Amino acid sequence: DAKTTQPPSMDCAEGRAANLPCNHSTISGNEYVYWYRQIHSQGPQYIIHGLKNNETNEMASLIITEDRKSSTLILPHATLRDTAVYYCIVRVARDTGRRALTFGSGTRLQVQP
């Protein structure tokens, strides 16, 4: 899996967009970008993933740069419940059932009231 770099912490005001960056400059052509989050004392929760096109679902949007060396997870209207550690993980999709995810230290997002 390609190495990822995330800021250790970020703050965001409630109701505003939270933009969480991730650098993955050594990403390979067949590796996807996955985002998970872990709310305190809970298991990680899948958010979104993508290969090269921008993706959007009910939780968030994922913006991947054209060279695929970085990406941004966007929570459009952050709420206090979005306070969590967010993990950006890069890997080949077909490995999902065969190899576990490797978690780095992630970004601790604190949504402020």
Next chain:
Amino acid sequence: GAVVSQHPSWVICKSGTSVKIECRSLDFQATTMFWYRQFPKQSLMLMATSNEGSKATYEQGVEKDKFLINHASLTLSTLTVTSAHPEDSSFYICSARGGSGGANVLTFGAGSRLTVL
């Protein structure tokens, strides 16, 4: 969507006793499940890969005789912490392939917090 259920969500036990944690895939079959451990203020660390019908594969440094894993069916994997000691107190989390994002997503249980007195 796919749900992975863990039980118990928290357990307190005396030193020297054994504790079993169950991980179930509720609406899908999981030939492979992964067990993680998380200490306070640290990230998740993979302990072992549980394969249905065969022996688990343990990560380096994880004692297989202490952390017994059984994956007897396609929907259930169990982790037994044998002769637990205070240093085994941790948050244990399982995961399996499948979820709202499709087959290329891992779904995680809510975790089981073990406290050994």
